[in-house]
Amino acid sequence: MSYIQTPLPYDINALEPAMDAETLSIHYGKHHATYTKNLNAALEKHPEFTPPRCPGKLLMEIDKVPPAIFNAVRNFGGGHFNHAFFWKCLTAPRKDNQAVGELAKAIDAQFGSFQAFRDAFTATATGLFGSGWTWLVLKDDGKLAIVTTPNQDSPFMPESIVGAAHGRPLLALDLWEHSYYLRYRNVRADFVNAFWSIVDWDRAEKVFTEWSCKI
Numbered sequence: 001m002s003y004i005q006t007p008l009p010y011d012i013n014a015l016e017p018a019m020d021a022e023t024l025s026i027h028y029g030k031h032h033a034t035y036t037k038n039l040n041a042a043l044e045k046h047p048e049f050t051p052p053r054c055p056g057k058l059l060m061e062i063d064k065v066p067p068a069i070f071n072a073v074r075n076f077g078g079g080h081f082n083h084a085f086f087w088k089c090l091t092a093p094r095k096d097n098q099a100v101g102e103l104a105k106a107i108d109a110q111f112g113s114f115q116a117f118r119d120a121f122t123a124t125a126t127g128l129f130g131s132g133w134t135w136l137v138l139k140d141d142g143k144l145a146i147v148t149t150p151n152q153d154s155p156f157m158p159e160s161i162v163g164a165a166h167g168r169p170l171l172a173l174d175l176w177e178h179s180y181y182l183r184y185r186n187v188r189a190d191f192v193n194a195f196w197s198i199v200d201w202d203r204a205e206k207v208f209t210e211w212s213c214k215i
């Protein structure tokens with residue numbers, strides 16, 4: 001079986017004005033679709049790594065993928081799953097959008113306040129050099145961390161591959177230029193600022209609660 005792109009959980013213009021419909025359409029319909037297509041092509045002769053095997057295992061156990069297809073699976077498998085996760089992190093713009101529930105408490109406890117967390121994440125995202133991602137992850141010791149990954153690397157990948165970025169993702173931000181260039185051109189900081197209005201904190205809280213139970 002092949003990996004498939006799940007439909008976006010909202011209309012193509014639902015994230016306006018933070019993320020415009022044209023950008024989202026190309027990002028989902030071309031970039032993400034290509035990662036998924038190329039992942040399936042790379043795994044064509046390796047059905048042992050395809051569904052119905054638990055899809056998340058592909059990244060968690062990427063060190064078991066044969067060397068001949070490792071780079072393809074790292075790039076296209078990372079691209080496939082990172083985008084699937086990213087779309088679910090977003091929702092229609094909300095005013096005064098902030099973390100909620102147990103995740104809000106954990107953020108306050110660790111970063112001092114939601115604003116301090118937001119400032120730290122923003123600084124990391126705007127400072128990331130080249131193409132990659134910024135994440136809020138839950139580490140194996142139960143602490144929160146803001147991490148970055150280059151290219152399509154993912155915190156789901158083991159520590160032997162992504163080092164300190166390894167963790168359970170709660171929130172993702174795609175900082176490849178294809179994510180913002182049509183609307184924001186070279187001003188990544190404006191895109192990161194707008195991102196805060198479309199974070200689905202209810203979903204992040206749900207993921208946090210689920211992951212916390214597994215530590």
Ligand code: MN3
Pocket residue numbers: 027031083174176178179
């Ligand atoms: Mn992307």
